[in-house]
Amino acid sequence: xxxxxxxxxxxxxxxxxxxxxxxxxxxxxxxxxxxxxxxxxxxxxxxxxxxxxxxxxxxxxxxxxxxxxxxxxxxxxxxxxxxxxxxxxxxxxxxxxxxxxxxxxxxxxxxxxxxxxxxxxxxxxxxxxxxxxxxxxxxxxxxxxxxxxxxxxxxxxxxxxxxxxxxxxxxxxxxxxxxxxxxxxxxxxxxxxxxxxxxxxxxxxxxxxxxxxxxxxxxxxxxxxxxxxxxxxxxxxxxxxxxxxxxxxxxxxxxxxxxxxxxxxxxxxxxxxxxxxxxxxxxxxxxxxxxxxxxxxxxxxxxxxxxxxxxxxxxxxx
Amino acid sequence: xxxxxxxxxxxxxxxxxxxxxxxxxxxxxxxxxxxxxxxxxxxxxxxxxxxxxxxxxxxxxxxxxxxxxxxxxxxxxxxxxxxxxxxxxxxxxxxxxxxxxxxxxxxxxxxxxxxxxxxxxxxxxxxxxxxxxxxxxxxxxxxxxxxxxxxxxxxxxxxxxxxxxxxxxxxxxxxxxxxxxxxxxxxxxxxxxxxxxxxxxxxxxxxxxxxxxxxxxxxxxxxxxxxxxxxxxxxxxxxxxxxxxxxxxxxxxxxxxxxxxxxxxxxxxxxxxxxxxxxxxxxxxxxxx
Numbered sequence: 001x002x003x004x005x006x007x008x009x010x011x012x013x014x015x016x017x018x019x020x021x022x023x024x025x026x027x028x029x030x031x032x033x034x035x036x037x038x039x040x041x042x043x044x045x046x047x048x049x050x051x052x053x054x055x056x057x058x059x060x061x062x063x064x065x066x067x068x069x070x071x072x073x074x075x076x077x078x079x080x081x082x083x084x085x086x087x088x089x090x091x092x093x094x095x096x097x098x099x100x101x102x103x104x105x106x107x108x109x110x111x112x113x114x115x116x117x118x119x120x121x122x123x124x125x126x127x128x129x130x131x132x133x134x135x136x137x138x139x140x141x142x143x144x145x146x147x148x149x150x151x152x153x154x155x156x157x158x159x160x161x162x163x164x165x166x167x168x169x170x171x172x173x174x175x176x177x178x179x180x181x182x183x184x185x186x187x188x189x190x191x192x193x194x195x196x197x198x199x200x201x202x203x204x205x206x207x208x209x210x211x212x213x214x215x216x217x218x219x220x221x222x223x224x225x226x227x228x229x230x231x232x233x234x235x236x237x238x239x240x241x242x243x244x245x246x247x248x249x250x251x252x253x254x255x256x257x258x259x260x261x262x263x264x265x266x267x268x269x270x271x272x273x274x275x276x277x278x279x280x281x282x283x284x285x286x287x288x289x290x291x292x293x294x295x296x297x298x299x300x301x302x303x304x305x306x307x308x309x310x311x312x313x314x315x316x317x318x
Numbered sequence: 319x320x321x322x323x324x325x326x327x328x329x330x331x332x333x334x335x336x337x338x339x340x341x342x343x344x345x346x347x348x349x350x351x352x353x354x355x356x357x358x359x360x361x362x363x364x365x366x367x368x369x370x371x372x373x374x375x376x377x378x379x380x381x382x383x384x385x386x387x388x389x390x391x392x393x394x395x396x397x398x399x400x401x402x403x404x405x406x407x408x409x410x411x412x413x414x415x416x417x418x419x420x421x422x423x424x425x426x427x428x429x430x431x432x433x434x435x436x437x438x439x440x441x442x443x444x445x446x447x448x449x450x451x452x453x454x455x456x457x458x459x460x461x462x463x464x465x466x467x468x469x470x471x472x473x474x475x476x477x478x479x480x481x482x483x484x485x486x487x488x489x490x491x492x493x494x495x496x497x498x499x500x501x502x503x504x505x506x507x508x509x510x511x512x513x514x515x516x517x518x519x520x521x522x523x524x525x526x527x528x529x530x531x532x533x534x535x536x537x538x539x540x541x542x543x544x545x546x547x548x549x550x551x552x553x554x555x556x557x558x559x560x561x562x563x564x565x566x567x568x569x570x571x572x573x574x575x576x577x578x579x580x581x582x583x584x585x586x587x588x589x590x591x592x593x594x595x596x597x598x599x600x601x602x603x604x605x606x607x
Contacts, residue, residue: 047414049413049417096593100596100600103350103356107592108592108593108596110547111544111548111590111593112589114586114589115586115589118582118586122580241421241422277432277433278433280425281430281433283425284422284429285422287421288404288419288426291415291422292419
């Protein structure tokens with residue numbers, strides 16, 4: 001019932017929001033919902049602080065863009081391909097780095113992200129370096145029996161990204177509610193106990209890492225095609241910062257929290273446009289204060305507070 | 319054709335930049351060893367040192383040689399404030415918390431600097447003549463030599479302080495075993511404060527001295543932090559001598575890599591080394607098994 005109302009509301013957005021600019025923010029929000037849900041699997045559920053997530057996002061954008069320019073593959077093939085490639089890269093990286101924990105894990109993920117940035121910048125023959133890859137397009141969607149549907153307008157592309165956001169929410173929901181999801185939480189809370197029960201921490205970290213990276217890759221492909229331009233700027237540290245803010249302030253280890261966090265922290269910077277030069281100062285300040293004093297985040301506790309008790313019992317933080 | 323003079327030139331540049339890396343990394347490795355925190359905001363002290371020196375010299379017209387220590391003292395004061403306000407609360411906090419807080423702090427300091435001083439790079443004015451000196455076909459400037467002497471001297475001073483003073487001994491004891499150190503009367507809070515302030519001051523000194531030829535800008539702290547992490551991991555986390563050797567090694571590797579291979583890829587050397595080291599030799603290059 002409640003889900004139906006929310007979905008109906010989300011479907012109505014392009015009808016209610018006629019302003020192109022706000023519609024743009026809704027589209028970007030939906031893309032970042034996918035990213036934040038992916039990061040949340042790693043940071044929130046298995047409890048490993050990965051700073052490579054933005055690199056996976058950028059990698060997905062590059063994979064889809066390169067397939068588009070070099071092989072003329074449309075986004076509908078490029079996006080799944082981006083998810084698969086980033087998933088495979090995450091698997092290879094995870095194979096070596098998920099054996100270490102703590103500071104080492106964090107530092108290796110930073111080093112990986114930096115290497116990816118250097119590759120995007122320096123492999124000029126492939127990526128055109130700083131010049132980036134402009135001119136990406138959103139192709140028409142071919143539906144058997146109906147034919148080609150043009151989805152390149154903002155109103156229509158909104159439904160594409162909404163579908164992606166809802167689908168990834170569903171994937172994450174099924175995942176964290178399954179025995180795998182319970183294993184995630186046990187690995188996060190007590191790795192030794194998990195291992196003693198025969199649950200391989202390596203394996204569950206890997207599942208979260210690969211699924212999270214694939215979501216980031218798919219979102220990166222959508223983002224690249226939507227803004228029409230892919231460049232090494234996508235590897236900037238500010239991307240991972242904002243992704244972490246979405247997940248941490250949203251409420252890590254929940255699904256609603258990071259999803260709402262993605263929406264709030266896409267809109268908030270834009271609403272603070274008049275104070276543009278202050279906004280990163282404000283956000284970074286909030287990140288420091290919230291990490292120290294509000295480990296459960298801000299948005300999820302608010303939602304929980306407003307929600308009826310029955311919902312709270314079923315949907316509390318894992 | 320192998321040219322000895324060009325090789326010497328790369329070596330000299332490598333040693334200079336290596337001394338700077340070492341100076342920044344010493345603070346990072348100490349905070350890491352003593353407090354068990356990977357401080358992603360460490361490079362911001364380097365940036366702040368550069369800006370402090372720039373404004374003291376160009377705006378307040380302070381004598382260059384007085385401005386350098388004053389700049390370091392200013393950053394030191396800020397570091398003490400940050401330690402008391404934030405890092406004190408991070409004792410015994412999980413890795414996730416400490417890292418997120420230091421990342422937030424890093425972004426915060428960077429954007430405050432951007433707000434206050436703008437994005438344009440600034441070079442600290444120095445009294446040195448800019449005419450290059452030449453030894454055996456190797457070119458350098460008086461400022462380069464001065465910077466090298468200062469950074470090297472500070473590294474030696476730091477080493478002596480850690481080895482010879484009571485506080486240095488307390489720091490080493492805390493690094494080895496915090497509970498045992500506390501048990502024999504070492505005041506851990508004070509050790510934390512001194513280690514943090516000392517590390518920040520060294521990074522600020524690097525920023526102030528190098529600001530004479532490496533332009534100071536708000537975004538420079540981020541890359542400095544990453545480079546310092548590379549050095550810390552090369553030398554072994556928490557190892558003072560390791561940070562010195564690691565810094566020189568990275569500086570030389572980058573200078574030679576840029577000279578003989580590609581300047582675009584030189585930054586990748588350190589990061590690839592970090593991944594390999596953390597996997598195969600997690601205690602650094604020099605630790606005996």
